[in-house]
Amino acid sequence: MAPSSPSRVAQTLREEILDGTLAPGERLRQEDIALRFGASRQPVRDALRLLEGDGLVTMVANAGAWVSKLSESECYEAYQVRERLEPLLISQSIPHLKPAQIARLTELVSEIEKSSDLEQFLRLDREFHLLSYAGAEAGMLREFVERIWNTTQHYRRAFAKLNGFATSEVTHMEHKLILDGIIRNDSPQVEKVLETHIRRTRITLSEHKEIFN
Amino acid sequence: MAPSSPSRVAQTLREEILDGTLAPGERLRQEDIALRFGASRQPVRDALRLLEGDGLVTMVANAGAWVSKLSESECYEAYQVRERLEPLLISQSIPHLKPAQIARLTELVSEIEKSSDLEQFLRLDREFHLLSYAGAEAGMLREFVERIWNTTQHYRRAFAKLNGFATSEVTHMEHKLILDGIIRNDSPQVEKVLETHIRRTRITLSEHKEIFN
DNA sequence: AACATCCTCTTTGGATACATAATGCCGTAT
């Protein structure tokens, strides 16, 4: 049988949290997970600690582990941080993006525009932004940004659902401007548009506090 | 005997990493630590995972754990991130700082100026900056900033040592300007000065690559 | 009938013991 290592368990759980199978606030019992993976509780504990480090799981001593929950103000803060970090990250990425990656980004912009179902949109939008950062060397900055994307994923989904999946035309415009700036190697433009892109989302999000009930 | 819980072990190790007792690159053997704390290896593993989440320890499967090491470019990046995050954090803190905290900040500015030994300077400077953020609610932003301070602590020490502990007059000026802005509730000024303060340090640091050998 | 208390059961925390993977050393062969 598979020698299920902690990182393997963690990776599977991470994916389930991101795709919504496991909702924020949901309890994670060590024994259940251990049984599921055919392992003992020790590797599971390790996996949970790993996810705790990612901010995806909250552990309380002598109580248990839950999928992390964000309050409205925490989510707002997450977007404020994105606003400051992602322009920096993309400016470090742009000079090192390979032609194949830029081609894929171009594809993604039109795929996003044509996307019909919600999960597809979320997946493509995530791929677009994270791929646009792929040129930056892996470091603390990348780690922080990915962590924010992960911990806020559920709320992006909730927001999109609430909107009846009416993605605004402005969003697509901004994606095109970002792509345009990348192609022309115009970091300052991209930084500005990306900052606006995130700020607009933050403000829109803050008008839908009902997500956090 | 002390019911040494993982967070207790982690806290002690954290302090030892920060005060330089444990140097970057140093190996952390589970058995040794377990013996030292009179515990078994499981709580130690948990503690190491916690510190890994803090970025202070690097673990490799089937190999071991080491005190995290920063390359020159990673350290540079850390300061770029600080430059963007700390002004935001302090602006959220200023409106909620209590008079007693401001009084302590005032004390610290002059204590820093008068500080004679290196460890004292490091401690006071750290207290000044982190206390200036104490008004902000604990969240992701605070966590990120504290993490950066922790992972770069060793390199601040190395840098100060190299300089023969000649703290520049400019540093003290900047601290005074920050304090002045806090007292006058002038967030924009503080943000600007703090950004400059950090950028100046980043540039100075990048002129001493020998620290990273 | 309602509330408080105690008991039980569930779940997590920790320790010991065993399996497994990596490293370093030594011996041999080229």
Add this chain to the structure above:
DNA sequence: ATACGGCATTATGTATCCAAAGAGGATGTT
């Protein structure tokens, strides 16, 4: 003399067992 390979040692990974803390339910009392 050097390089390669196998063996022994060491440290980490996992499983099982036991202890302790917390939650929920039942019972007794007011």
